[in-house]
Amino acid sequence: MSSRRTYHHGDLRQAVLTAALDVIATEGPSALSLRDLARRAGVSHAAPAHHFKDRAGLLTAVATEGFDLLAVALGEAADLKDAGVRYVRFAADHPAHFQVMFQPDLHRPDDPDLLAAKERAGDRLRAGVAGLPGGGTRGTDPRLAGVAAWSLAHGFATLLLSHNLEGPIGEQDPEEVFRTLARLLFADDAPQPPGE
């Protein structure tokens, strides 16, 4: 940290973003202060505004980045159950992104970049559901099956991040617990391909 020799920071946008993620992950979004981020980056108090316009702009950028990361993670999923596991893993690995993504009052809901990233992530979600064998959902509306799977993964992830699962599941590995839940609810009474 300390004194910068160059007038230009070089990569202030990224520096502010990562500092913001750090603060949000440890103290929550409400503790975020643009001036504090500026201090951490060693720049003047108004410098971040040039990259993000204002507080809402910064958080919108965080959410956008989050949806893109989520889209990548879901894109690598083998099947729906795996997609759920990756969803939970994403929340655990990127708690700051996750929190901001699903708190619409923190960002500009009409931001075009945000909407596009949201769309990309939504596509991956729907793609995961499309690969479902009919047995798992008993031939019901695939949109419903999608909402069901999304709700389960999202609820588990949210409860995990809000420290509400520390009682019930204790020390166990969250991913493993979620895998069990998915097995429990999405009964694969249709024959699965062998292996694994």
Added chain:
Amino acid sequence: MSSRRTYHHGDLRQAVLTAALDVIATEGPSALSLRDLARRAGVSHAAPAHHFKDRAGLLTAVATEGFDLLAVALGEAADLKDAGVRYVRFAADHPAHFQVMFQPDLHRPDDPDLLAAKERAGDRLRAGVAGLPGGGTRGTDPRLAGVAAWSLAHGFATLLLSHNLEGPIGEQDPEEVFRTLARLLFADDAPQPPGE
């Protein structure tokens, strides 16, 4: 509004609380300002502090009230599926409470009243799971079944409040959609005990 005739407000605590719920429900917790609430109640800017100490104290009170309301709602549930529906209904009817309840960075996590209320709500949740017939969960650990049901209901409620279900389920009644989900996932393939 404007001039109050009495020096004492009479029920400032409740007035501030309901005003806070109004603001949170429409603009989110981040838009909450103690001074604004004071203005709405027609009192001086420091009056609310006497009842809630500070911002975190006010939000802690909101969360506490929320967990108590939730405990009441869950207490009236007939079975686990009904408890889930009531959970979703609670979130829809009390969006401000719900948002604050599950955002630990907004309140004092060690507040005794809050912890007690949380405990009461948790008891009702566990009670609902205890009434499960073995078939629904295929004889698995009841704690796991509880986490599964909670995750599903919580995820659905959260996605609903963050406006993420407006695409998939459109105009349909959320409660009815959730009922379908619960029927879909918690397959009652085991014979139910007659009479309830």
Added chain:
DNA sequence: CGGCAAACTTGTCAATGCCTAGATTTGGCG
């Protein structure tokens, strides 16, 4: 080399949270 736009700084203003001291009212108790 000239200029121009982006990146950053400095200064300012209103609003907020929180603290302290003082004013008013209420309720209780002799």
Added chain:
DNA sequence: CGCCAAATCTAGGCATTGACAAGTTTGCCG
């Protein structure tokens, strides 16, 4: 009835913050 203590509310002040409006420096491109 009188009086005191606690509860409730007011008033003022201070540090911090977000947002805005100029200026400054830097890199780049013709």
